[in-house]
Amino acid sequence: DKEIRAVFLRLFAQLLQGYRWCLHIIRIHPEPVIRFHKAAFLGQRGLTEDDFLTKVLEGMAFAGFVTERGAPYRSIDLFDELVAYEVKRMRAEEGNKQKILRHIKELAEKLYKNENPYPAVTMHKVQKPTEGCHLRLHQKPFPRLDEGTVQWIIDQATAKLQTAPPAVKAEKKCMVPSGPPIGERPRS
Helix, strand or coil: CHHHHHHHHHHHHHHCCCHHHHEEEECCCCCCEEEECHHHHHHHHCCCCCHHHHHHHHCHHHHHHHHHHCCCEEECCHHHHHHHHCHHHHHHHCCCHHHHHHHHHHHHHHHHHHHCCCCCCCCCCCCCCCCCHHHCCCCCCCCCCCHHHHHHHHHHHHHHHHHCCCCCCCCCEEECCCCCCCCCCCCC
């Protein structure tokens, strides 16, 4: 699953490399609007006649992509890093299947770690009681709870939570890197 996603992540990073150079923020509206300059993107890459990429750029999914990811100041993710910093590596790997597969495995590992940040934490499944289990004769009544013991357990758990690392990483927002300029046509 992760390797297939890594292949698509790499593919779209290569297809859209340099897209940030063609984003324009229009500030005459109450809310800034981000527009993508499709002709500049296709022209700089020498792909004005490419039907596939033209249709991708005209689609609703790409419009949503620009709206969601076009802001210059937001948290950076794996796709941003690929588009900005891994362009030379991906070009150098072209034609070498072993290097491409190694890169895909690295990306898949990063995707896995992103979705499973704390691998030591396991979830235990509690089985559902069988039907009519409350009618059994051998079942002991639930013991009375001691208020002092309950408060002690709560205090211990609170102390642990204060020293434990945060469960979710805080989003760190910064300027999104544009990556290298489009300038040259990507090799096929």
